[in-house]
Every structure is written in C-alpha cells, then in structure tokens.
Amino acid sequence: MITNGYLLNKEILDFIINMKVSFIQVTIDGPKEIHDKRRCLKSGGGSYDRILSNLSNIKEDTPLNVDIRINVDKRNEKNIPDLLEDLKSYGLHQQKNVSINFGHVHHSGTSCPDISTQCMITPEFSNFLVKAYETATILGFRITNYPSLMLGSCGAVGSGSGVIEPNGNIQNCWETVGMEEKKTGVLGKDGIKYNDNYLKWIGWTPFTSQCESCEILPLCLGGCPYKSIYKNEIDSAGSTSCVSWKYNLKPMLHIMKQAKKLNLLVTSNDKEQT
Numbered sequence: 001m002i003t004n005g006y007l008l009n010k011e012i013l014d015f016i017i018n019m020k021v022s023f024i025q026v027t028i029d030g031p032k033e034i035h036d037k038r039r040c041l042k043s044g045g046g047s048y049d050r051i052l053s054n055l056s057n058i059k060e061d062t063p064l065n066v067d068i069r070i071n072v073d074k075r076n077e078k079n080i081p082d083l084l085e086d087l088k089s090y091g092l093h094q095q096k097n098v099s100i101n102f103g104h105v106h107h108s109g110t111s112c113p114d115i116s117t118q119c120m121i122t123p124e125f126s127n128f129l130v131k132a133y134e135t136a137t138i139l140g141f142r143i144t145n146y147p148s149l150m151l152g153s154c155g156a157v158g159s160g161s162g163v164i165e166p167n168g169n170i171q172n173c174w175e176t177v178g179m180e181e182k183k184t185g186v187l188g189k190d191g192i193k194y195n196d197n198y199l200k201w202i203g204w205t206p207f208t209s210q211c212e213s214c215e216i217l218p219l220c221l222g223g224c225p226y227k228s229i230y231k232n233e234i235d236s237a238g239s240t241s242c243v244s245w246k247y248n249l250k251p252m253l254h255i256m257k258q259a260k261k262l263n264l265l266v267t268s269n270d271k272e273q274t
Helices: 010-018 032-038 048-056 077-089 113-118 122-138 197-202 225-229 231-237 245-261
Strands: 023-028 065-072 098-104 169-171 185-188 191-194
Touching (some): 032 048, 065 077, 065 122, 098 122, 122 245, 225 231
Parallel strands (some): 065 098
C-alpha cells in the first residue's frame, strides 16, 4: 500500500495489520519547511510533523514493513541530509522493518509543466543516489535499492492492464492520463474500441539496437516504455528511458557492500542478501 502517511494513526495501523497488509510505502517530499509547502492541508497547515509522529508509532515487532520514499528534485536535493537526520531523531534508523528509498521526481503530462526545469535528468539523479545512499547507511538506515533481473516488462506494454478515465477513455499508461491525443481506446457499452495509439504500446520492444548492446539490459528490459515511445516529445524535460543503474552501478555496488557488512541491506522482499 502507498500512502502519504497523514492518517496513519495507531487505530488505522491496527486495522491494516488486521487486514493482512504487510508492506506500506510512505512518501515524504523533504524536511519540514519543504514538505509542508508541497504537502499542505486544505487549511494551509503542514502535514510533516503528523506524518513523522505516525511513523514513530510503527513498532518493530509488528508484521508490517515500511519503506519511506523521499521524492527528490533540484529544489530539495541539498536538503535531504537534513531530512535523514530528522528521521533519525525519531528513531526510525533503528527499526529493522523500516527502510529508505529515494524517488526520482520527473515531469510528465500537462498538469505540472512548471516543474520541468526543476527535475534532474537520469545521470544527475544517479549521481545524487550515490551520495544519498552513502549518507543514509552512515546514519544507520536500511536500504532496499538492490539490482535484480527484470523478469517482466511494464504492464503498459501488455494486453492485460490499462487505465480507465472517468469519461471512458482508455490509457495504457498512467503517465498519459488526461491526454486526449494519447488515449489508446474508448470504453463503451459494447466494450473497448482501440485506436492506432494502442499499436505503439503492444508493438514496443526493449530489444532495440541501442539496448541490445547495453550491459544493463537484464536489469531494466528497456526502462520506461512511455519515455521511449514519446521520446521526441519529452526530451525537453531531460527525460530518458534508461535507469540509474546504467550510470551508477559500480559505486552503488560498493555502497551496498558496506551496507551488507552493517546488516543494513535488504532486498525487495525484505530479506537480507546472504
């Protein structure tokens, strides 16, 4: 389950644990002064203090694993160490069921065109990750950023998933929601009627001349199909379908080696690498 954490009080925690929820991801946008500007309440008040207070209620002996995803762009990258220190002050670095993850904020769609210049391109974000994970492990946080084989591609390029908009438009990818010109079909009384845009998705392949020669291909299977299919339209935002491993695999492996020695490295299924 993914949540902003604002309503994650003790009562709700007990409820989701009883409902057999075993993993939640809580998103934070930076230290208090930055997070509260981005995640303000309808009243204008902040949400940061309550979210961290809720996180501190999650006990280590509960059957619930928590991943704190810190969303990062050019506006808050230099403040991330302050946030990590703040999270540490709440004792979250000591809990074996809590880990840290960094989310790459990128510009997509038409809803937030003003942030395109504030987003890091993938090579920049890759360099940031090396510094951020190094700081996180020094402070004692557990990390889950571990390279693994990509055994299945994105659901957007398969025939078994899709996004249904309120007006009945079908989108293969949530990145294109609201873009009338990119809809792949329409849901009506007689089912779904697809259009030519649908062919762009089901005809996509990671085995291009560029990707076939890349040693990272087993870790990404071509990366993000959306960024590949609409590359010419989103290049202005510095976007690329390549993943961070292409640019930082060697230094990240060194960090993970150190994290393993400190018993801070966990895999995506929350088990330590042995």
